[in-house]
Amino acid sequence: MVGTVTEVLHAADDGARLLELIASEDVTVVTLTVTEKGYRRDPSGGALALEDPLVRADLAGAPAPATVVGQLAAGLRARLRASGAPLSVVSCDNMAANGAVLRRLVRDFVAASAWDERDRLLDWLTGSVAFPATVVDRIVPATTDADRETAARALGVADEGAVTGEPFTQWVLQDIFATDRPHWEEAGARFVADVAPYQSAKLRLLNGAHSLIAYRGLAEGCETVADVLATPWGEAAVRAYCAEAAQSLPPAEGLDLAGYIDSLVVRFANPAMHHRIRQIAMDGSLKIPERWLAPLRELRAAGRDTPELVSALAAWARVTRDHPLDDPEAEALRRAWDARPPRDALRRLLGLLGAEDLADDTSLVTSVAAELHPAARTR
Numbered sequence: 001m002v003g004t005v006t007e008v009l010h011a012a013d014d015g016a017r018l019l020e021l022i023a024s025e026d027v028t029v030v031t032l033t034v035t036e037k038g039y040r041r042d043p044s045g046g047a048l049a050l051e052d053p054l055v056r057a058d059l060a061g062a063p064a065p066a067t068v069v070g071q072l073a074a075g076l077r078a079r080l081r082a083s084g085a086p087l088s089v090v091s092c093d094n095m096a097a098n099g100a101v102l103r104r105l106v107r108d109f110v111a112a113s114a115w116d117e118r119d120r121l122l123d124w125l126t127g128s129v130a131f132p133a134t135v136v137d138r139i140v141p142a143t144t145d146a147d148r149e150t151a152a153r154a155l156g157v158a159d160e161g162a163v164t165g166e167p168f169t170q171w172v173l174q175d176i177f178a179t180d181r182p183h184w185e186e187a188g189a190r191f192v193a194d195v196a197p198y199q200s201a202k203l204r205l206l207n208g209a210h211s212l213i214a215y216r217g218l219a220e221g222c223e224t225v226a227d228v229l230a231t232p233w234g235e236a237a238v239r240a241y242c243a244e245a246a247q248s249l250p251p252a253e254g255l256d257l258a259g260y261i262d263s264l265v266v267r268f269a270n271p272a273m274h275h276r277i278r279q280i281a282m283d284g285s286l287k288i289p290e291r292w293l294a295p296l297r298e299l300r301a302a303g304r305d306t307p308e309l310v311s312a313l314a315a316w317a318r319v320t321r322d323h324p325l326d327d328p329e330a331e332a333l334r335r336a337w338d339a340r341p342p343r344d345a346l347r348r349l350l351g352l353l354g355a356e357d358l359a360d361d362t363s364l365v366t367s368v369a370a371e372l373h374p375a376a377r378t379r
């Protein structure tokens with residue numbers, strides 16, 4: 001039993017209680033793990049997607065906000081009305097600069113609202129609400145029935161909240177909380193001034209390699225990350241990808257990139273982790289920009305070759321063409337392949353990733369298209 005969990009709510013059904021809790025002075029920290037989808041960002045610029053139907057409904061004053069940002073903004077308004085006590089809102093989602101992203105989205109929502117206290121709320125957000133950036137690095141795959149059965153056998157009781165986690169754990173937080181914060185460092189968390197080096201290393205190496213494994217593995221009939229690592233090509237593909245992506249990472253004190261890459265190979269190969277590659281492949285249109293496109297742009301701008309990232313993009317493109325997709329853009333991704341020749345389909349796919357600049361990069365598009373050709377080498 002996790003004794004610190006005293007109440008469990010479903011935000012969609014218990015909206016009033018959620019707002020009451022965000023407004024309560026007893027609450028000093030709100031954390032979020034709602035996946036990239038939960039943020040409803042405009043793919044091109046990172047602003048709140050004001051045209052999204054649910055965001056529009058929340059802004060129009062739907063009785064209970066349905067989006068995460070709408071719920072947070074309404075809760076923060078209630079808090080300002082109740083006491084104005086400072087609060088820290090901590091995104092634990094897998095996005096670069098997740099704190100700044102969330103702060104911007106909440107501010108975008110408030111600024112677009114017709115609320116009377118809109119300007120006062122924006123001022124209060126600036127002075128009293130902190131949005132620290134964080135990086136959570138621990139592989140915890142979606143729980144399966146088999147995991148629940150294992151937990152029930154081990155515990156002697158059924159635990160619907162059981163999760164399976166690997167031995168490795170890392171939680172790095174930006175130390176800019178609005179009030180006294182919990183002493184999470186006593187349980188191993190690290191508080192630092194700047195999480196960006198940790199965030200980029202994790203997104204570009206761990207998550208970037210995961211996505212590569214997912215799209216290449218799907219095409220080859222694998223089911224889990226460990227299955228891919230057990231193939232003759234799995235470890236070499238991870239190492240080659242990481243060696244290339246790591247060139248985009250500046251050296252940072254306390255970060256041993258070579259050691260991290262070695263540890264990834266061991267973590268990915270752990271046969272006890274049934275981390276399904278379909279789970280990782282899900283929502284590629286939201287995950288790929290963070291994981292691959294940021295290093296791709298930086299490396300190309302520095303004049304470096306990017307064969308591994310090109311190959312990764314080709315693996316994703318092949319999956320969008322040949323496999324069923326679980327992605328908010330699934331239909332548009334599939335329709336991109338109505339374009340001929342494949343270079344035009346690739347341009348459309350890159351456009352759907354919000355990467356018009358890369359879609360206009362003829363040399364990149366030609367390289368990815370060459371990898372799609374049946375005669376291209378298989379790696």
Ligand SMILES: NC(=O)C1=CN([C@@H]2O[C@H](COP(=O)(O)OP(=O)(O)OC[C@H]3O[C@@H](n4cnc5c(N)ncnc54)[C@H](O)[C@@H]3O)[C@@H](O)[C@H]2O)C=CC1
Pocket residue numbers: 033034035036037038039067068092093094136137138139140141142
């Ligand atoms: N599981 C892991 O190993 C780690 C997960 N994370 C991050 O934590 C976040 C959640 O991951 P998990 O807990 O594994 O996933 P999960 O699938 O168990 O939980 C996702 C939660 O997000 C909610 N959600 C999904 N779409 C939403 C939407 N459009 N609007 C509002 N809420 C939505 C779901 O209802 C669910 O409660 C992700 O961003 C992930 O990158 C970070 C590090 C480790």
Ligand SMILES: O=P(O)(O)OC[C@H]1O[C@](O)(CO)[C@@H](O)[C@@H]1O
Pocket residue numbers: 094136137138139140206207210211279280281287
């Ligand atoms: O979004 P994905 O690739 O399914 O990953 C889920 C989570 O597992 C991890 O890769 C493990 O740390 C997280 O970074 C990620 O958020």
